[in-house]
Amino acid sequence: QLQLVESGGGLVQPWGSLKLSCVASVSIFNINAMGWYRQTPGKQRELVARITRSGSTNYPDSVKGRFTISRDNAKNTVYLQMNRLRPEDTAVYYCSAGYVKYRGYYIPDYWGKGTQVTVCS
Numbered sequence: 001q002l003q004l005v006e007s008g009g010g011l012v013q014p015w016g017s018l019k020l021s022c023v024a025s026v027s028i029f030n031i032n033a034m035g036w037y038r039q040t041p042g043k044q045r046e047l048v049a050r051i052t053r054s055g056s057t058n059y060p061d062s063v064k065g066r067f068t069i070s071r072d073n074a075k076n077t078v079y080l081q082m083n084r085l086r087p088e089d090t091a092v093y094y095c096s097a098g099y100v101k102y103r104g105y106y107i108p109d110y111w112g113k114g115t116q117v118t119v120c121s
Contacts, residue, residue, distance in 0.1 A: 002026055002110045004095045009115030012085055016119070020080040022095030022112060027076060029053060033098040033106030034071060034078040038091035038117075045094065049080055052106065063089075085119045092116050 008020040020036065028034060035050035049069035050058040057069055068081040078095060093115050096108035 002031075002097055004097060004110060004112035006093065006095045006112045006115040009093060009117045011118045011120070013121055014086060014119055016085050017081070017083045018085065018117060020082070020093055020095075020115060020117075022078045022080075024076045024078070024097065027073065028071060028078065028097075029073045031097045031099065032101070033108075034069075035096045035098065035108060036067075036069060036078075036080045037094045037096055037108070038089075039094065039114075040091045048093070050105075051078065082117070085117075087119050090117060090119045 003025040005023045006020060008018060012018050033050055033052045036048045037045045038048050039045040047060060048063050049067055051069045051071055059067060066084045071078045095112040097110040098106035098108045100107055
């Protein structure tokens with residue numbers, strides 16, 4: 001089974017930056033899409049960034065221009081660079097991997113356990 005391990009979360013002030021890492025147990029060039037999602041209590045898990053094998057990326061408006069997803073195939077690692085962080089970015093951030101396309105998107109089939117990001121003064 002594919003395993004994903006996130007790291008890099010922590011406490012940061014507003015307008016600060018963090019870089020999250022997700023290490024996969026398999027070569028990520030075999031994974032059609034990697035993504036980052038976040039979740040807070042009482043809310044649905046939401047997509048914050050996605051990257052395909054070809055390098056295509058997708059971001060919601062809430063993070064566009066502030067977050068950047070990237071991958072290093074040699075290290076089997078996907079990154080999420082988060083800049084100009086806001087208190088509303090506070091959440092548990094989860095790494096995901098997708099193999100199967102459904103209605104134009106590679107749906108997340110596997111999940112990491114998450115890493116906490118807290119943005120406050």
